Amino acid sequence: MGEASIPSGYSADSELDHEGPDPVWLQLAAVLLSRIERGDYPENRPIPSIAGLVQEFGIARGTVQKTTAFLEDRGHVRIVPGKGVFVVPRGDR
Amino acid sequence: MGEASIPSGYSADSELDHEGPDPVWLQLAAVLLSRIERGDYPENRPIPSIAGLVQEFGIARGTVQKTTAFLEDRGHVRIVPGKGVFVVPRGDR
DNA sequence: GGGTATTTGTGCGTATGTATG
DNA sequence: ACATACATACGCACAAATACC
Numbered sequence: 001m002g003e004a005s006i007p008s009g010y011s012a013d014s015e016l017d018h019e020g021p022d023p024v025w026l027q028l029a030a031v032l033l034s035r036i037e038r039g040d041y042p043e044n045r046p047i048p049s050i051a052g053l054v055q056e057f058g059i060a061r062g063t064v065q066k067t068t069a070f071l072e073d074r075g076h077v078r079i080v081p082g083k084g085v086f087v088v089p090r091g092d093r
Numbered sequence: 094m095g096e097a098s099i100p101s102g103y104s105a106d107s108e109l110d111h112e113g114p115d116p117v118w119l120q121l122a123a124v125l126l127s128r129i130e131r132g133d134y135p136e137n138r139p140i141p142s143i144a145g146l147v148q149e150f151g152i153a154r155g156t157v158q159k160t161t162a163f164l165e166d167r168g169h170v171r172i173v174p175g176k177g178v179f180v181v182p183r184g185d186r
Numbered sequence: 187g188g189g190t191a192t193t194t195g196t197g198c199g200t201a202t203g204t205a206t207g
Numbered sequence: 208a209c210a211t212a213c214a215t216a217c218g219c220a221c222a223a224a225t226a227c228c
């Protein structure tokens with residue numbers, strides 16, 4: 001499970017597709033990256049909380065955490081327990 | 094998951110069953126309601142603090158908070174941050 | 187005003203069980 | 208058997224509101 005790649009065809013405003021072949025957690029990664037790219041989530045600022053993303057996308061907490069763990073693994077965000085999930089500046093990676 | 098119903102078979106002095114099918118947070122709701130009904134927790138007075146319930150029942154804080162949020166949603170209690178969880182008088186609902 | 191204690195709110199981490207494809 | 212996804216439950220830390228001294 002360490003060689004997942006971000007599916008194409010998902011933008012910052014995409015709805016998640018629970019029926020298609022792409023895992024929801026990967027779709028969410030694509031959406032969040034798109035939003036970071038677009039500037040919705042500024043550098044060194046936290047993305048919405050896991051609970052917030054659960055609310056917005058109507059998915060499970062564990063699924064969101066799988067996404068954030070993946071994004072941290074890729075260096076896109078930095079997870080700070082008790083604080084939030086922060087956007088890593090592009091220059092810092 | 095907005096249609097949870099209080100399981101039967103739990104009274105004011107019931108022990109919580111971590112093995113059975115009923116969620117602990119719902120069992121706790123049944124116990125607290127039973128105590129309110131019985132008069133252990135008077136109207137317009139706070140039930141034991143979250144920390145106190147954690148201690149008494151040996152469960153996690155998040156589990157207790159799920160219960161109190163549920164009871165507030167049902168109108169049985171009113172949560173006041175920094176003060177406590179107050180019993181709503183029957184006449185007020 | 188400041189300091190401390192209490193209580194609830196809000197974060198993430200982790201583990202386990204269940205269901206589905 | 209495996210990955211995905213959801214629900215539950217526990218742990219831990221810090222913030223905010225309230226109250227008291």
